[in-house]
Structure formats: structure tokens, C-alpha cells
Amino acid sequence: MAIYPKKWLAATCLAITALIGLNTNLQLIHSEAFSSSPADGQNCVSPPANMVSWWPGDEDAIDLMGSNNGVTQNGVTFAPGMVRSAFQLDGVDDYVAVPDASSLQIANALTVDAWIKPSSLLQAYAPLVKKPGTGNNSGYALEFLFNNVTFWVYVNGTGWVNSPWVPVPVGEWSHVAGVYDGSVVSLYVNGNLIGSPTSAPGSIVVPNGELHIGHDPANTTRFYHGLIDEVELFNRALSASEIQAIYTANSAGKCAFGQKAVNTTTAFHGSPLTYTISLNNMGLVAPGNIMVTDTVPLSLTYSTDSLSATTGSYAYHHGVITWTGTVTASEFVTITFGAYVSQTVPIGASLVNSAVINREGTVITRTATVTISAPPIIGISPVSLLSAQKINLQLNQTLTVSNTGGANLSWTVTEHTGPSCTSPAELSWISVTPLSGILSPANQSPLQVTFDSTSLAAGTTSTGALCFTSNDPNSPQVTVPLTLQVLQFKLHLPLIIR
Numbered sequence: 001m002a003i004y005p006k007k008w009l010a011a012t013c014l015a016i017t018a019l020i021g022l023n024t025n026l027q028l029i030h031s032e033a034f035s036s037s038p039a040d041g042q043n044c045v046s047p048p049a050n051m052v053s054w055w056p057g058d059e060d061a062i063d064l065m066g067s068n069n070g071v072t073q074n075g076v077t078f079a080p081g082m083v084r085s086a087f088q089l090d091g092v093d094d095y096v097a098v099p100d101a102s103s104l105q106i107a108n109a110l111t112v113d114a115w116i117k118p119s120s121l122l123q124a125y126a127p128l129v130k131k132p133g134t135g136n137n138s139g140y141a142l143e144f145l146f147n148n149v150t151f152w153v154y155v156n157g158t159g160w161v162n163s164p165w166v167p168v169p170v171g172e173w174s175h176v177a178g179v180y181d182g183s184v185v186s187l188y189v190n191g192n193l194i195g196s197p198t199s200a201p202g203s204i205v206v207p208n209g210e211l212h213i214g215h216d217p218a219n220t221t222r223f224y225h226g227l228i229d230e231v232e233l234f235n236r237a238l239s240a241s242e243i244q245a246i247y248t249a250n251s252a253g254k255c256a257f258g259q260k261a262v263n264t265t266t267a268f269h270g271s272p273l274t275y276t277i278s279l280n281n282m283g284l285v286a287p288g289n290i291m292v293t294d295t296v297p298l299s300l301t302y303s304t305d306s307l308s309a310t311t312g313s314y315a316y317h318h319g320v321i322t323w324t325g326t327v328t329a330s331e332f333v334t335i336t337f338g339a340y341v342s343q344t345v346p347i348g349a350s351l352v353n354s355a356v357i358n359r360e361g362t363v364i365t366r367t368a369t370v371t372i373s374a375p376p377i378i379g380i381s382p383v384s385l386l387s388a389q390k391i392n393l394q395l396n397q398t399l400t401v402s403n404t405g406g407a408n409l410s411w412t413v414t415e416h417t418g419p420s421c422t423s424p425a426e427l428s429w430i431s432v433t434p435l436s437g438i439l440s441p442a443n444q445s446p447l448q449v450t451f452d453s454t455s456l457a458a459g460t461t462s463t464g465a466l467c468f469t470s471n472d473p474n475s476p477q478v479t480v481p482l483t484l485q486v487l488q489f490k491l492h493l494p495l496i497i498r
Contacts, residue, residue, distance in 0.1 A: 091225025
């Protein structure tokens with residue numbers, strides 16, 4: 001049973017840290033350096049049940065789950081986080097204070113989890129999340145022992161009991177989760193259970209003090225230095241699979257009540273954009289009156305009649321989109337609209353479009369950002385193809401698709417019997433590979449065009465065209481004329497001299 005008085009731990013922490021390196025059950029867990037935006041194909045994970053509070057750190061200290069809103073103290077700032085933005089704490093006096101509430105006074109089972117990126121670990125007990133009571137003799141705490149993270153609960157009749165601990169790297173994102181189920185105290189780092197859970201039968205002495213993020217309310221000189229994101233509190237012990245799912249979702253995060261997305265993060269002048277605002281109850285948020293307001297920036301041109309929603313009342317008026325309605329248990333509401341990038345937006349600029357979501361007086365803001373780049377420019381070489389060949393032959397020629405623009409070029413090619421892209425499709429005497437591709441700027445790709453005279457008669461000429469369709473706004477379709485001449489054979493008889 002890992003039950004240690006904190007005075008003893010302070011005196012022997014360095015020795016303990018050295019011993020950890022010899023314990024094969026305790027290891028340094030390195031997280032990947034994830035970006036703040038979800039990677040392609042990633043999806044958010046549904047929030048586990050029994051979530052009490054959720055402080056995502058998205059430019060404020062609002063509790064997305066309940067009413068335990070925090071208050072930033074002494075100049076807390078925000079920086080790119082694991083999921084959107086994160087609390088940035090200076091390790092000197094920054095922290096987030098959450099007032100005491102009955103929902104935070106958990107006694108029997110709980111889970112505290114967060115994404116952390118420490119800048120330094122100089123303090124002996126740098127706190128991540130702590131809720132003590134009077135005299136530091138109750139509550140729970142997720143904190144550091146120098147560079148080792150651990151989870152503490154104050155058990156009735158026993159005192160402070162902590163989980164196994166493990167070092168985490170400075171300057172990298174790690175997911176940490178402390179779990180107490182009424183019997184044992186456990187710690188998970190990056191989805192992995194650390195060591196063997198510590199026996200701690202009983203219940204937590206109910207804490208009646210404030211909950212602090214990045215600060216110890218009972219030991220006021222202790223602060224955490226670094227980023228902390230997606231802080232959550234549950235009134236039950238999450239399972240290993242639930243914790244693993246949160247870690248695996250990484251930068252996609254959990255499906256929040258209100259989210260905003262755009263169909264691309266890079267666009268160019270004239271690009272069509274599709275914005276989606278999601279109101280996702282997930283069975284966790286009580287139904288209520290919801291209002292969404294989205295002011296379309298002047299740098300965007302709203303696509304007429306593009307606004308739609310799966311339910312509720314919505315309207316577009318003088319550059320402002322509004323939606324009102326309710327989101328019931330397990331309901332998923334989407335609001336979509338289209339816009340075009342104005343020609344006046346400079347290359348390299350970032351367009352930020354914000355949706356303000358007001359749920360019964362709790363206001364959150366969700367943004368979607370698009371960076372403006374120079375458009376792709378498609379090039380096809382040669383501009384036409386001619387093949388003169390005998391019957392029953394298959395001859396290959398090469399076309400080259402190039403991109404001399406400033407954004408990725410997406411293209412497809414189709415065959416047509418006539419000279420334009422509107423002519424009937426498919427040619428029996430031609431085949432092309434590949435039929436599509438994506439080219440980054442200053443790159444090119446070869447295509448193999450096969451002329452097949454097997455089914456054609458000698459002495460005939462066939463014509464058609466290849467149609468290249470791309471996201472080049474200035475040349476969305478380019479045609480390449482095709483000609484196949486099947487040569488006529490002549491019978492040469494021997495000359496007979498008499």
C-alpha cells in the first residue's frame with residue numbers, strides 16, 4: 001500500500017525518482033507531438049457518462065458540462081492546445097479557481113483527467129488539479145512529485161493515499177488520468193495503466209474548499225508551469241477502455257456540445273467554403289433554449305440560400321446567421337451554410353469565422369479558421385495527342401499534369417467521344433491511368449495514355465478528347481484532343497520479268 005506522509009516524501013523524492021528507473025512496471029511515457037487540429041480521418045469521441053465538469057480551456061474557464069465555471073487568476077493566458085486552445089500557466093501565480101459546489105464534493109469514486117504539456121517541473125508538488133478541504137485533510141489531487149505525476153485521494157481513517165507515479169516529458173503532450181473506485185487508486189498515462197493500483201478501501205473525506213487548476217489551495221506557493229487542456233471530473237471510475245478512447249482521439253477531442261468546422265483549412269480566392277455548426281447533446285446536456293449567432297466576415301461572400309439546419313428556426317439577415325431551438329437527449333443538430341472567399345483577401349491571411357452559442361446563459365464561442373493561399377494552376381503537356389499506328393496494336397504515350405500554383409491541385413480525367421467535356425463519355429480505343437490525383441505546388445505527375453487499334457478498321461481516323469477537371473479556379477476544365485489514325489496496308493506483289 002503506497003501510503004506516505006508528504007513530509008517524508010518531500011525528503012526522499014529524489015531517491016524515489018531514482019528507484020523508479022529500476023522498476024520495470026514504471027516507465028517513461030512519451031506522447032506524440034500532436035497538432036491543435038484534428039488529423040484527417042480523426043473523429044471526436046463521445047464524452048463518457050457521469051461527467052461532472054469539463055473545462056476545455058477554449059479561451060475561457062467555462063464548464064461545458066455543468067455550472068462549475070472557473071475564474072482565471074493573475075493573468076492566465078491561452079495557447080494552442082491538444083484540442084483547440086489550452087490554459088497557459090506561468091508557474092508563478094497563474095491558476096483557475098472553481099468555487100466549491102456539492103457536485104465537486106465527491107466521496108465514493110471519481111476520475112480526474114487532462115492533457116498536460118509541462119514547461120518546467122521545478123516544484124516538488126506542482127499541482128494539476130486539486131480540491132482540498134480545510135487544513136489539507138480531505139479531497140483529491142492530480143499533481144507532480146518533481147517530474148513524476150501521481151494521483152492522491154484523502155481516504156477516511158487513512159489519510160492521503162497515492163497511485164503509482166511515473167515521469168512525463170517536459171515540452172511534450174501527455175494525457176494523464178487519476179482514478180479512484182472506492183477500493184484502489186490508479187493512474188493512467190497516455191492510455192496505459194501505470195504499475196499496480198494502490199489499495200485504498202473506504203471513501204474520500206469530502207472536501208469543501210475551492211477546486212484549483214494549476215495551483216494548490218492548501219499550499220498557496222505551489223503552482224504548475226505549462227499548458228493544461230481538457231480538464232475533466234467524473235463522479236465514477238472510468239474504465240481502461242474509456243480512458244484509452246479519450247487518449248486515442250487525441251487532437252479530435254471529445255464531442256463538445258457546440259463545435260464549428262469548415263470543409264478545408266486552406267483556400268484561395270473564389271473557393272467555395274462550407275461551414276458546419278454542430279450542437280451535440282450526447283445525452284449529457286439538459287435540453288434548454290439555445291441560440292446560435294454567426295456573423296459572416298466581410299472577407300467572405302455568403303452563398304445565397306445555402307443556410308440549412310436539421311431542426312430549429314434559422315435565418316440569414318444582413319450578414320448574420322441566427323438559429324434558435326432546443327437540443328434534447330442524444331440529439332445531434334447541424335447548421336450549415338456556404339460562402340466564397342473574396343478577391344480582396346490578401347494571400348497568407350487567416351479568415352476566422354466565429355459562432356457564439358448561448359445555452360441558458362452559458363455562452364461559448366467556436367471558431368473555424370481558413371488560411372488564404374495562391375490558387376493551384378493546372379498545366380497539361382503536350383496539349384494534344386496523335387497516334388498513327390497499324391491495326392491490332394496498343395501504343396503508349398505520356399501526358400504530364402503539373403501544378404505551378406500555390407495550393408494543392410486536385411484533378412480527375414475522363415474520356416469523351418467529342419471535342420468537349422460535355423460530349424458523351426467513354427472511348428473504346430483509349431485508356432488512361434491514373435484517373436485522378438492530388439499535386440502539391442511545384443510538382444508534376446505523368447499519365448499513361450494507351451491507344452488501342454484492335455477493334456478499329458485499317459484506314460480509319462478516330463477523334464475524341466480527355467477532359468481534366470480540377471480545383472484551379474481559372475481553368476476548372478481543360479481538354480486534350482486525341483486522334484488515332486489506323487494505317488492502311490498495301491499488298492505488294494513480286495515483279496515478274498519474262
